[in-house]
Amino acid sequence: MHLLIILISLIILDQASHLTITNALKVSDITQLTKTSIGFSLLAFSTSLPELSVAFIAAFTGEAAVSVGNVLGSNVVNVNLIIGLAVLLLSLRHPHKVNIVSSFAREELSSLYFGLFISSIIPLTLVYIAAASWFVGLVLIAIFVYYTYQMSRIRLPREDGKIVSEDEKRKLRKYLFTVFLGVLGVVLSAYFLVESAVAIAESMGVPGSLIGATVIAFGTSVPELTLDLRAFLKGHPSLAFGDIVGSSFVNITLILGITLFVPMLLGSPISMDMRVFQNLVIFSLITNLFFWYFLSMGRLSWREGAIFLFIYLLFLATTFGAIRLQPPLT
Numbered sequence: 247m248h249l250l251i252i253l254i255s256l257i258i259l260d261q262a263s264h265l266t267i268t269n270a271l272k273v274s275d276i277t278q279l280t281k282t283s284i285g286f287s288l289l290a291f292s293t294s295l296p297e298l299s300v301a302f303i304a305a306f307t308g309e310a311a312v313s314v315g316n317v318l319g320s321n322v323v324n325v326n327l328i329i330g331l332a333v334l335l336l337s338l339r340h341p342h343k344v345n346i347v348s349s350f351a352r353e354e355l356s357s358l359y360f361g362l363f364i365s366s367i368i369p370l371t372l373v374y375i376a377a378a379s380w381f382v383g384l385v386l387i388a389i390f391v392y393y394t395y396q397m398s399r400i401r402l403p404r405e406d407g408k409i410v411s412e413d414e415k416r417k418l419r420k421y422l423f424t425v426f427l428g429v430l431g432v433v434l435s436a437y438f439l440v441e442s443a444v445a446i447a448e449s450m451g452v453p454g455s456l457i458g459a460t461v462i463a464f465g466t467s468v469p470e471l472t473l474d475l476r477a478f479l480k481g482h483p484s485l486a487f488g489d490i491v492g493s494s495f496v497n498i499t500l501i502l503g504i505t506l507f508v509p510m511l512l513g514s515p516i517s518m519d520m521r522v523f524q525n526l527v528i529f530s531l532i533t534n535l536f537f538w539y540f541l542s543m544g545r546l547s548w549r550e551g552a553i554f555l556f557i558y559l560l561f562l563a564t565t566f567g568a569i570r571l572q573p574p575l576t
Contacts, residue, residue, distance in 0.1 A: 248442040255435040262431030267477050269424040276418050282357050283397050285488020292429035293469040293489060294496045301501045305508035310516055313505040317497040318526035321365060323467040324490050325533045326558035332478035333551030358541060361491035365498045366534045369527040372520040380515050383506025390499035432469045529561050
């Protein structure tokens with residue numbers, strides 16, 4: 247039964263991701279927002295729903311550390327695994343096409359650089375100050391709101407020079423609704439996929455800590471993985487990069503902010519010691535620095551993809567090592 251659920255979930259993932267990408271491109275055409283902006287805002291917020299749900303559950307159950315670990319871990323997965331796989335697949339299909347970021351507009355690259363900067367500097371700052379309180383959470387939410395508004399103001403002229411018809415403009419709500427419907431299909435199918443994978447792993451005697459560090463951490467990134475791989479393969483890397491960097495930005499501002507701020511609203515404010523997440527922060531920083539460098543060089547070939555995948559494998563090995571070194575509970 248679980249294998250059947252996994253099969254059905256994979257089929258829905260494929261169809262829902264196709265629906266989402268197609269309509270997101272139509273939204274970009276009508277609004278004249280760049281594909282990077284659509285990925286950074288619309289897709290990134292939508293595909294971060296699993297992390298958002300984990301944040302609210304953690305806030306209500308007093309398990310904020312789970313949400314913080316999930317946020318930082320998802321950022322490492324998003325860049326290393328998704329971009330690594332996508333670049334390797336593109337290199338196999340188009341071995342002579344290595345400069346996939348050459349067509350990016352200056353505004354698009356600026357948005358990506360800023361997203362990477364925020365995703366790097368905030369965790370580093372929180373580790374430095376050690377304690378993260380509800381006030382830090384409020385500041386992070388404010389950063390998310392402000393920059394999302396700024397992104398919505400970036401417009402680029404249509405490449406074909408055509409003017410959007412009134413009929414097309416009237417269809418904007420329909421396309422937006424279809425994007426959210428597609429993302430909902432992706433998120434729900436990803437949920438059932440992960441639940442079935444966890445059930446199979448448990449039936450095989452795999453430890454719960456190992457399942458959490460692999461299946462669940464990977465599962466919250468399945469929406470990004472599905473949508474962005476399809477976007478890459480359909481020739482829309484700016485949409486994929488916008489979603490990947492945007493998801494990291496949403497995770498580190500809105501979702502981490504909610505994790506820290508909501509407990510205060512519930513009458514049980516927390517002060518999180520961020521030093522316990524040093525390993526995740528280091529990997530996140532290394533990942534972002536490599537991504538920043540590759541973007542600035544304008545070169546993403548199979549070599550860069552292999553580097554990203556190597557960092558992800560190193561991250562998994564370090565995580566497993568940390569789990570095994572933990573003393574048994576008594």
